[in-house]
Amino acid sequence: MGSEALATAEQAAAPTFTAKDGKGILISEPAMKQLAVLMGQQGAGKVLRVGVRSGGCSGMSYTMDFIDAAEIRGDDERYTYEPEGAASFEVVCDPKSLLYIYGMQLDFSTALIGGGFNFSNPNATQTCGCGSSFAV
Secondary structure (H helix, E strand, O other): OOHHHHHHHHHHHOOEEOOOOOOOOEEEHHHHHHHHHHHHHHOOOEEEEEEEEEOOOOOEEEEEEEEEHHHOOOOOEEEEEOOOOOOOEEEEEOHHHHHHHOOOEEEEEOOOOOOEEEEEOOOOOEEOOOOOEEEO
16 A cells, blocks of 8 residues: 555544534544644634635635634634643634534645645535635
């Protein structure tokens, strides 16, 4: 088995994590570790906002950014994740975006080509090669 196929098989077998309440987006172990590192670099009072917006190759694109906790809106869904060996962190998502990304899995790869955060969305009927754009 080649190293690329082995890496793909390991990713498929890697556990995924949900928020403390069992809801939210699925986050793979590599993505959880990377998010824990990034959250640590952000400092206190930051949360991760995920969502979608119009645009991109296929019509909609994913967004992911750190925001101040004071920017959380009243109608945002809030999910707390507890990575092993790191501080817990919060992910927020607006209700409209949640309709499009419910059940989505966030993964992270260190590959030189195609590395970074990857979104696997079961709701997408079409995705583009860049991996950050989709259609429903």
